Structures are given as C-alpha cells and as structure tokens.
Amino acid sequence: MKNLFDLSGKTIAVTGAAGVLAGGTAKYLQEQGAFVIYLDLFQDKVDETVAEAKKISEKCCGYACNVLNQEALDSVYEKIMADVGRIDVLINGAGGNMPGATIGPDQDVFDLKIDDYSKVLDLNLKGTVMPTMTFAKAFKAQGSGCVVNFSSMSAGQCLTRVLGYSNAKAGIDNFTKWMATEMALKYGDSIRVNAIAPGFFVSNQNRALLINEDGSYTERGQQVINKTPFRRFGEQEEVYGTIHFLISDAAKFVSGIIVPVDGGFSAFTGV
Numbered sequence: 358m359k360n361l362f363d364l365s366g367k368t369i370a371v372t373g374a375a376g377v378l379a380g381g382t383a384k385y386l387q388e389q390g391a392f393v394i395y396l397d398l399f400q401d402k403v404d405e406t407v408a409e410a411k412k413i414s415e416k417c418c419g420y421a422c423n424v425l426n427q428e429a430l431d432s433v434y435e436k437i438m439a440d441v442g443r444i445d446v447l448i449n450g451a452g453g454n455m456p457g458a459t460i461g462p463d464q465d466v467f468d469l470k471i472d473d474y475s476k477v478l479d480l481n482l483k484g485t486v487m488p489t490m491t492f493a494k495a496f497k498a499q500g501s502g503c504v505v506n507f508s509s510m511s512a513g514q515c516l517t518r519v520l521g522y523s524n525a526k527a528g529i530d531n532f533t534k535w536m537a538t539e540m541a542l543k544y545g546d547s548i549r550v551n552a553i554a555p556g557f558f559v560s561n562q563n564r565a566l567l568i569n570e571d572g573s574y575t576e577r578g579q580q581v582i583n584k585t586p587f588r589r590f591g592e593q594e595e596v597y598g599t600i601h602f603l604i605s606d607a608a609k610f611v612s613g614i615i616v617p618v619d620g621g622f623s624a625f626t627g628v
C-alpha cells in the first residue's frame with residue numbers, strides 16, 4: 358500500500374529556517390527525503406544553516422530573505438523557480454516577540470510601545486501573509502500546494518502581558534482559515550492551508566522568561582507548567598510529526614485547522 362507520509366518528491370520552503378522550531382522541522386523533513394529550501398533574514402545565518410543541512414543530503418539550498426520585503430520575496434521566488442523549479446509546501450516559521458510589545462511585570466497596558474506593537478504585528482502576521490501570497494502563486498500554477506503557519510497558545514486565550522504577539526497570532530488563525538477557504542473555493546481541493554499552535558517550548562527568545570540560570574522555573578515558567586497537564590515544556594522535535602502529517606497525503610482532506618501541540622495546555626483550565 359502507498360505510504361501516505363512519503364515526502365520524497367516534495368519541495369518544501371521554510372521561513373525562519375535558521376531558528377529553533379522551523380529550523381529543526383526543516384532538517385527533519387530533509388531527513389525524511391524532501392528537498393528543503395532554507396529561508397532566513399541574514400545571509401551568514403542561511404549559509405551556516407545550509408552547510409549543516411548539506412551533512413544530511415544534497416537535497417537543500419538556502420536564500421536570505423526578509424519576509425516583510427516584497428521585492429526580496431519576489432526575487433527569491435524567481436530564483437527558486439529558476440534553480441529548483443517548483444514549491445510544494447510553504448512553512449511560515451519566521452516570527453517572534455519583542456519587549457516593547459509586551460507589558461512588563463510592573464507596567465500596565467498604557468505603557469505599551471505602539472511602534473514595537475506594530476513591528477510585532479508586522480513580523481508575525483504580515484510576515485506570514487506576504488510569503489504566502491508570494492509562494493502560493495506556484496500552487497495556483499501547479500494546481501496543488503500546502504501551507505503550514507505557526508500560531509500560538511496566546512491566539513485563542515489571553516496570555517497576560519503578551520499583547521502584540523497574541524493579536525498577531527489570533528490574526529494568523531483567522532488568516533489560516535480564510536486562506537484555506539479561498540484556495541479551495543477558487544483552485545480546488547489540492548491546495549491546503551493549516552497551522553500548528555505550539556505550546557511552550559524553550560527557545561532563545563523566551564528562555565530567560567521561563568527558566569532561571571540555576572535551571573529552576575521562573576514564577577511565570579511555573580505558572581505555565583501548572584496549566585500544562587504534561588507538567589513540562591515541549592521538546593522541539595515534538596512539533597515535527599504534526600507538521601509532517603499536515604503536509605503529507607495523510608492529511609489530504611484536512612484544511613483550515615489549527616492543531617495545538619501543547620502537552621494539553623489548551624484543554625486544561627488549570628484547576
């Protein structure tokens with residue numbers, strides 16, 4: 358019987374591919390036999406990442422690309438079409454938070470820095486919408502394709518202090534459903550758009566917020582653990598399988614969903 362999870366013929370473009378979750382996923386997918394295109398902001402990071410990826414196989418390449426710069430996106434799209442010839446999957450991993458868009462422990466909402474709020478909205482929401490608009494042109498031309506976006510636990514329920522990022526990720530949930538609907542109604546059932554909503558994974562951006570230097574949990578880290586039935590943070594490789602499923606033929610009838618990968622966080626009231 359056909360292996361529904363076979364990725365060997367697929368070409369997968371990943372933004373934020375020098376980062377933790379998207380970068381780890383990209384390497385995993387390459388190990389599964391896919392051709393992976395690594396995209397991230399700076400050339401030196403991309404070169405480093407591709408050099409590592411070449412140790413897995415020759416089925417990879419990389420380009421520096423700011424997901425908020427339409428000219429850069431168009432130019433990378435043209436290069437990919439010339440060099441690789443097709444894109445089957447886009448994984449929108451570029452994203453993140455910044456302190457000014459967050460309410461500090463001794464602040465309230467009126468201290469929000471609106472410029473930083475806008476930057477975080479842009480990076481997370483427009484930084485997903487713009488690459489999708491650019492690369493989905495290939496899906497329209499081919500009549501097939503697939504997108505996976507990165508949402509967050511903060512999209513569907515309120516996470517104190519984190520305003521800009523939460524608003525942006527809620528926008529990603531809506532965009533995921535909207536784009537899934539638009540693609541299917543206009544171009545048929547072979548273009549699918551889904552998202553994963555990771556729970557709490559320790560990354561470079563949130564490590565200091567969650568874990569003290571001695572390895573114990575910060576107060577906020579402990580609050581997260583208290584609302585996570587698994588009583589631990591996620592390990593980066595725990596997002597790989599869900600993304601593998603969503604981009605594979607095993608999910609052929611799946612579009613417009615946001616899958617929590619969260620150790621039960623979203624199911625639990627905390628009580």
Ligand SMILES: NC(=O)c1ccc[n+]([C@@H]2O[C@H](COP(=O)([O-])OP(=O)(O)OC[C@H]3O[C@@H](n4cnc5c(N)ncnc54)[C@H](O)[C@@H]3O)[C@@H](O)[C@H]2O)c1
Nearest residue numbers: 373375376377378398423424451452453507509555558560
């Ligand atoms: N780590 C978590 O706990 C967690 C939880 C929920 C959601 N997420 C989301 O998962 C995704 C990946 O997160 P991560 O933890 O791997 O973050 P990360 O910081 O390790 O990786 C993000 C990558 O995006 C790149 N990037 C930033 N701005 C860019 C731009 N303008 N153009 C192109 N690339 C740019 C960065 O250089 C970095 O390599 C993000 O969308 C994040 O919001 C993470």
